[in-house]
Amino acid sequence: MGEDEHFTAQLREELRHRVRPMRGRDPKERGRTTTPLELLYDLTYVVAFAAASDMLAEQLSHGDIWPALGAYIFAVWAVSWAWLNFTWFTSAYGNDDLLFRIATIVQMVGVLVLTYGLPVSFERAAHGESPNNLLMVIGYIIMRVPQILLWLRAAREDPDHRSNALSYVVIISIAQVGWLLTAIVPLPVGVTVTALIVLALFEMVAPVVATRSYGFSPWNAGHLAERFALLTLITIGEVIAGTTAAVGALTQQVGWSPEAVLIAASGLVTAAAVWWTYFLVPSRAILERRPERAFGWRYAHLALFGSIAAIGAGLHLTTIAVEKGGVSLLGIALALAVPLATTIVLIFLTWSVLLRSFDFTHVPLLLITLAPLAAAVVVGAVTRPGQSIDLEQPGSLTTLSLVVGLVALGAVVEVVGHELVGFGHTLRAWRADRSGFARDSAGGPPRIAGGDGTARS
Structure with a gap:
């Protein structure tokens, strides 16, 4: 391939974001760096961490120490876990095509919606209620549903890792149903908080168990x-x-x-x-x-x-x-x-x-x-x-x-x-x-x- 053809191919890769096959990336690639899309995605987390930090400080100033810490831990976990899962997927399958970009932007919207629910979360915790609320759950689901669709796409287009991809689809789907139920079903505070802890542990432990059974994605x-x-x-x-x-x-x-x-x-x-x-x-x-x-x-x-x-x-x-x-x-x-x-x-x-x-x-x-x-x-x-x-x-x-x-x-x-x-x-x-x-x-x-x-x- 001549220099002009090579340059043309490079421009096509960087500037034309048509739908591309979502095959697994090379896990042994050295020198791989963060993309501009990933940096854009991270910007929403500046807002989320700042909001959680401000709410924590505000509640501490009122003397609501333990409720504030509980709401803060819940907020930081929800934001960080969604970020971690998307980052894990991107490392394995990020192809920067049109569909991937749209899915990323939708998840950014979810981060902001979850952030809008943080004041309610801290206020509820200060009054002895569950820090979970419907607005936070909606934001979290908006963050996670695109990941389900992306894993389904990976399962279809990367047959070598299909079982692993489908296991993530099942795990994330079950978790979202659970989160929604904790927000809309009226339960005693203790039961709701226990359910939140169980769901969080499920989201963290299930992928490890599934990986042992179905193999790794090519991150x-x-x-x-x-x-x-x-x-x-x-x-x-x-x-x-x-x-x-x-x-x-x-x-x-x-x-x-x-x-x-x-x-x-x-x-x-x-x-x-x-x-x-x-x-x-x-x-x-x-x-x-x-x-x-x-x-x-x-x-x-x-x-x-x-x-x-x-x-x-x-x-x-x-x-x-x-x-x-x-x-x-x-x-x-x-x-x-x-x-x-x-x-x-x-x-x-x-x-x-x-x-x-x-x-x-x-x-x-x-x-x-x-x-x-x-x-x-x-x-x-x-x-x-x-x-x-x-x-x-x-x-x-x-x-x-x-x-x-x-x-x-x-x-x-x-x-x-x-x-x-x-x-x-x-x-x-x-x-x-x-x-x-x-x-x-x-x-x-x-x-x-x-x-x-x-x-x-």
């Missing part, structure tokens, strides 16, 4: 690593947005001061440190060599997305405290320190799942990292206990900036510690894992992990 491990990293960046954006809002509210109240500068710097440092720490985990490099580990790795991200966005909620709570009052310094300290500590632990667990190594030499580093976070909570607890923040009181602004600064210090300690010792731990864990893999293979024919996650002789 690309390196592509998935990039996609999950990009959504992680989106959630980190909530930390930056929360910092901007908090500092903006503060400067409107008291003007610029050294304390305001410290809070602004601390928020940005926290966001950067979370980013730095996350990308110290060699997800793409390991998954391309051990793709079968993607299942545990992806489930760790469900909690990770929520914990990172919750850091932003803590900063939004700081904004509410400055503008409206009614929030104690201890409340702010906990709202910042707990999700950051959770994020650090989850990143460590992600590393452990990837490398199949629970390196307890990380424990001293973890304790050192958590020490400033604990100090922030102590400062919050001993500073005017039981009283709301009042910037007109002497020292209030200083203690507020101290709490935010200590939280940022914990994030920095994590980065410095991993830069000093993390590479050596990762290298040792990888060598031990590789040696163990070789020993397991020595007893029989060589077993090579296929790109679809299977081990083939």
Whole structure:
């Protein structure tokens, strides 16, 4: 093929989005990157995470701690799980044709509809009711029905993976009926919440069971690593947005001061440190060599997305405290320190799942990292206990900036510690894992992990 013919074929592929066969992508393709359509799809999740974070902060400011956390977990799970499933399908079958683009846009509409239902969800939870509501369910169904149609299309056009595709059709269809029933059938709150938990577990466990029975779809491990990293960046954006809002509210109240500068710097440092720490985990490099580990790795991200966005909620709570009052310094300290500590632990667990190594030499580093976070909570607890923040009181602004600064210090300690010792731990864990893999293979024919996650002789 000449250069002109090659260029013409490239333009046809990129610019003409007619209906194309939906055959499985190459799971071993190296260097595969995120498409503009996938980036567009992710933009709706900026809105969803921001709305969930804001609602969490608002309810925490009213003192509805446990109902707020329950509604937040439910919202983040629903949004993240729908994103994860579509991303998994796209990695296996994304062909960017006309029908695929339309299905993607319809799912984006579903994300927005679900987001509109979040205020109702948090309000219902605050009144002791189920966080589920019909508007959220409608949005979720709009997100999931196109996936059913896409899996049906994959089952028809990719006969090698038909059983796997049809298993997803059955699982998603059953789940949607269940979600709809929980929203329209009047049941006691306890029964409804139990049903929500059962449905969520079904959606997460059933695909793993089906995969063991019917095989894997041809997803690309390196592509998935990039996609999950990009959504992680989106959630980190909530930390930056929360910092901007908090500092903006503060400067409107008291003007610029050294304390305001410290809070602004601390928020940005926290966001950067979370980013730095996350990308110290060699997800793409390991998954391309051990793709079968993607299942545990992806489930760790469900909690990770929520914990990172919750850091932003803590900063939004700081904004509410400055503008409206009614929030104690201890409340702010906990709202910042707990999700950051959770994020650090989850990143460590992600590393452990990837490398199949629970390196307890990380424990001293973890304790050192958590020490400033604990100090922030102590400062919050001993500073005017039981009283709301009042910037007109002497020292209030200083203690507020101290709490935010200590939280940022914990994030920095994590980065410095991993830069000093993390590479050596990762290298040792990888060598031990590789040696163990070789020993397991020595007893029989060589077993090579296929790109679809299977081990083939």
